[in-house]
Every structure is written in structure tokens, then in C-alpha cells.
Amino acid sequence: MIEIKNLHASVNGKEILKGINLKINAGEVHAIMGPNGSGKSTLAQVLSGHPAYEVTEGTVTFEGQDLLDMEPEKRAHAGVFLAFQYPVEIPGVSNSYFLKAGLNEIRKSRGEGELDSMQFLKLLKEKMKIVEMDHSFINRPVNEGFSGGEKKRNEILQMAVLEPKLAILDETDSGLDIDALKIVSSGVNKLKSPKNATIVVTHYQRLLNYIVPDFVHVLVNGRIVKSGGKELALELEANGYDFIKEEMLQSA
């Protein structure tokens, strides 16, 4: 589905990603773990096209298309979704209006008809059950006055409505209490299918108890230094990131 080759990216002239290689197939869940400042979030932002990051080298092919050449909205149309670490507030714009606008743009790009308000509302209410969202949420402004947990749930709701092929969850577990974590993870699990793939970016293993990855990659200093199965996450949890660094030193 997506193939990342030798990806280098920098922000304000400072290189953060120093040659990422990663291949993800449909139906897979990949976890990207790593210490603070290792470039995890940068990878998520670069894949979704945040303008602050400059790609200096490498390629990303998504479903046969050159992803890096596409505007962020085109990537969204193609099926790339980023669940933001810090979801953005848009005062005065209701959740349903925002989400309907997004969905209809995506549908239009695929040559599908736009949904009218009634059709959309029906769909939205169905999807809201997945993340146990209260109905009052429909008319509340996007993320404004939301608690941390509500914001993250809102991200997953958006994902449920937009049905992306590749969902990138950027630290979706940060700031969540255990109940919210369960709701969010079960939402993500319900949306999993053999046709879509998920990248879970996280610092802690905790989330991976609920969203079980097929592969775990450890990102240190802009490079993937170790890849393995879900047991790698447990190893990291037990030993911390230092043991990887030591391993790296020994092999150097």
C-alpha cells in the first residue's frame, strides 16, 4: 500500500528524518515507537503533507502514486488520514458541517455523489456509536471546548466517517485516561479491515495492549533502528529505549 524509501526530511533547516525505509501492506498494523525527539511525529506529519516540513531526499509511493508530490487535501482524497496529536480548534464551525465538507470533497474526488444533510446525519450518528460520542457533539464547534479525551475521540470519529485506506495515529494515547483509551482503541479496532492499514505512532507500549500491532519499528534519531513483532514493544517497555541504544553502540 505504501512504500517509504530513504526518506529524509527537515524542519527549519534541521534534519529530523535521516533515511526512513518502510513498507506497509493492506491489512497490517505497524507501530512506530521511539524516545522523545526521535522523529516519530515528524514522520506522521511528512506523510500527511504538513507544509512546515521539507523533504530533502527519498520517495514515498502510495498505491502507485508519488505521495510527496500531492497537496495535503489530495492525499486525503487518496485515502491518507492523520489522527492529530493536537487536534485543532475551529471556532464557530460545527463538527457536522466540518466533517460533511471533508467527506463530500473526498467523495467528489472519487466521482461519488455528495451526501445531503439528511444522509450525512444518518451516517454520522451511526459512526458516533463507534466512539460512544454524545449527540450534543454534532453541533458543537470543531474541538472547541473539548476535553483532551473528547478531542482524541473526535479524531477517531472523523476517521470512521472518512474511511481512509491508511490511517496514521499520532500519539493518539497521549492525554487519555484508561477509559478513554479503551474507547478510542476499540474504535480503531472496529475500523480495521483487510483493505486498510494503520500506523500507530506512540511513545508507550500501553496503547499496543489494545491496538495490537503486526510489526513494531523503533525510531531513534531519525532512523528505524530495529523492527520486529509485537513482542518488541514489550521488550522496550521492560528495558527502556536505552537497551536499543546500547545494542546500536555495540554493533557500531
Add this chain to the structure above:
Amino acid sequence: MSETIEELVSQEYKYGFTTDIESDTIAPGLSEDVVRIISKKKNEPEWLTDWRLKAFRVWKTMEEPRWPNLKYAKIDYQSISYYSSPKQAKKLNSLDEVDPVLLDTYARLGISLTEQKRLTGVAVDAVFDSVSVATTFKETLKEKGIIFCSFSDAVHEHPDLVKKYLGSVVPYADNYFAALNSAVFSDGSFCFIPKGVRCPMELSTYFRINASNTGQFERTLIVAEDNAYVSYLEGCTAPMRDENQLHAAVVELVALENAEIKYSTVQNWYAGDKDGKGGIYNFVTKRGKCLGAKSKIAWTQVETGSAITWKYPSVILLGDDSIGEFYSVAVVNNRQDADTGTKMHHIGKNTRSTIISKGISAGRGNNTYRGLVNIGKNATNSRNYTQCDSMLIGNKCSANTFPYIEVKNSTSSVEHEASTSKIGEDQIFYCKQRGINTENAVSMIINGFAKEVFKNLPMEFAVEAQKLLGISLEGSVG
């Protein structure tokens, strides 16, 4: 991002065409003689000529205000023509007699003066340069005792009413521009809603400046008697011209006991080009007086046009339990300057006022909110709530807020909230990541920002205003 943002703002002004029509325009310059000529052309009674002359004499002693946060070239009052009217065959008996060229002009502006084609909900008075060219639905309204006509007609047909209320809210010596207007005002609209009548349709005046080198000085007077209700809309456009044109209007509203007046404006005068060449200088005095107990006056304005805007629609809350409201969206782009806000004078007991001001600055625009909340000694138990929000698009524009609050008793309360935000790269990226392109994202963010004001506009106008906001800012974000 700022580059992209900047691109979105510069869309061509849609209403910038000129109408080729023969007009009767007097030579530039201002003197007592000019005042007399205007009055004579309008065949006015002596009392009104005298009133104009008194205003002119006061104006001569006054100085143009320097306190606004506005920068504009000095206005040469002697180089402006103070009267211009399209030549037409005398007094019109019906709309069919209106020059087709004029009808076509209004049609291009989206205003149909043909009654049967017009949405039944709105009656229109069309003012072209210095005169009113047509008023629709006059007869329908007359059946209810409502008077809706040009100011000139009102002077002749309802002199007692005009005499009673003209200058009763904005005296001719009120300020520099009001004095100028009082001396040379040419036309405008007059509305009178008698006791107990709820006006069944929206009343609307559409102002169009066409002739070059002229000023437009209209005067609007709306009186709602006891228990009456009226919703009035005002729209304005002008051709694109390289030189600046002066617009100095006066609007007076009078609400008697338990009456309600809603006054909505969508101001879209030509704003000048992106380098600040041309555009209308808009110096307007708008004031309402809640004369009766429990009366209510609400101003809603969407200001997107004009090179310079100087405008403070205000309410004098004289009657006990009266209510004043002000809802404003002011957009500046390119080199536009706006200094706008409101004054709420609380005089009666238990009076309440609400101020919601949303300023949007883009390009090199400069947007100032200036407001006064004055709660007098006897205005016990009065309340004001003020909210001033500014939004900046790009990093070459500015926003300022100057709130003045004076409370002279201890039982009243005043609340003031203010915020400044920037359309962030993050907001736009968030929208784009959800599939929405930049242009739609900006339009969505801005309309969300201005929503509290739009919801106070009549439905048809709200849609127009939303579109207008999108157009005014097109090119400012990309």
C-alpha cells in the same frame, strides 16, 4: 503559508462597472449658494433650506476629526460635486417609467425593481447617486399605514413627520460629517411604521454611486411608533474608479414605546485596488434612539467595502427597559482602513446592551474597533455585554481595539471580552488533511468566526453576506 493566504484576497470587485447615463450634475465646490441650489432643485420648503444653511454654517467652523486610526489623503471639499442625478422624465408615476438603463443597472447588481419579479419579502428603495429612482411595494405598504418612500417625497408628502424627527437623533451640529451631510444631503429613505403595526416585509434601500467626482450624502430616517416593528436592510456598491469618492451619510432611528427596529447593512462600496488606489471614503453617522420604554434597536453590519470606513452605529437607551444591540463584521484587505464600532448610551433604568464585533484583517488592512459603553447615573440596574474578536490573515495586517467604558452607578454591570486570533497554518492544514482545499478552508474558518453576527441578519442577506466575505478575502490565502 502567508503567500498562500495573500493570494486568496484579491478577487476583482464584481460591482465596479459604470452606467452610461446622462446626468444632471452641479459644478464642484461647496458654498451657501450650492446648499441653496440643492434645496431648490428639490423644491424644498423654506424651513428645510434654513436648516441646511444652519448646518453649513456650523460645518464651516468645524474641523475634520483627527482621532480615528485612519490614514487617508486630505479631502478637498471644494473639488467634489455635491449633487448628481440621472436625467429622467420628471415625476414617475409607476416603475414602468424608470429609465431602462437604470433598471438594468440594478438588475446587474442583483436588485430587481420590477415588483412582480422581486421576492415578495422585500420592498426596495433604489438610490442612484443623489436621488431615489424607484421605490417598490409602496402601495402594499400604504394599506397598513406604513410610509416607505424617498426622503425627498417624504419632505413634500409628510412634512410634519419629517420636521418632527429630522435631526432629533443626530443634530446637524453633531459632528463634522453629520453637519456636512445636513447641509448637502440629497436623498435617502424615509420609513414610518404607525402604532401597533408589524411591517409585513423587509424594507430595503440600495445605494449606488455612479457619477464620478461626486459625493453621496444620503439621509435615512426610520420611525417606529408604539408597538411597531420593522426590519430594514441597506446595501451599497460603487464603480471602480481611480480617485477616491466621499460618502457621508446620516441614519436616524426612533423607536417609541415597545417598538423594535432592526437595521442591517451590507456595505460593499468599492474598496480601491490592491495598492490602495481609489475607493470610497465612508464617513457615516448612524444612531438610534430608544425613546420609549421597552423599545429595542439592533444594528447589524457587514462591512467589506470602502477604502476608509468611519462608522459607529449607536443607540441612545432613553426609555426604561430599552435594549440596544450591535453586531458587526468588518473586513479589511489590501490597503483598506476601518475604524468602526458603536456607542451605547444607557440613560433609562434597566437598560441592556449587547455588542458583538468581529474584525477580520488581511493584506495590509488596518482594522480598529472603537466602542463606548456609557452607563449614566440614573441608568440603574443596567447591563452591557461586549465581545470584540479580531482575526488576522497573514502578517502585514493589523487589528486594534479601543473600548471605552464609563459606569456612573453601582447597580449596573459591564462585561467585556476580547480576543485576537490568527488563521493558523495549523487550522488550514487540519482542514486540508480532511480533504478540504485551502480556499474552502479559509472561507469556513472565517464564516465560523463571524457566525454570531450572521445569524442576526435576515436569511436572504446572511447568505449574501457569507458569499461576500468569501469574495472579499479570496486570494488572501492559498
